[in-house]
Amino acid sequence: MSTNLKEKMISVCEAKIASKGPDVGLSFYAFFANKNDAPKLLMEAAIWWIETHQLDHFEKAVKIKALVEAED
Structure with missing residues (x-):
């Protein structure tokens, strides 16, 4: 995973969790403009x-953040 994508995904996950709580779900489209x-x-x-x-269309942001942070 590129550094740009990793940083973007972590940032978006943190913002969503902060604004909507730990149960907020998102799709990979959440990381991009319309x-x-x-x-x-x-x-x-x-x-x-x-x-x-092999993730579902919507996943919890906390799960995605943990997966991204575990990337090498």
């Missing part, structure tokens, strides 16, 4: 989410 301005980063997130970890 317009496709970073297609390579979006594909990297999709591959990590769907292929690598």
Whole structure:
């Protein structure tokens, strides 16, 4: 996982948890704007989410944050 994506995912997870609590769920689209301005980063997130970890469409932000932080 690229450093940019890792930092972005952790930041978004922390913000969502802080604003909505530890039970908040999100999808990998939560890390991107509504317009496709970073297609390579979006594909990297999709591959990590769907292929690598076989996650459901929505997962708890605390789970995603822990998975990202465990990445090498």
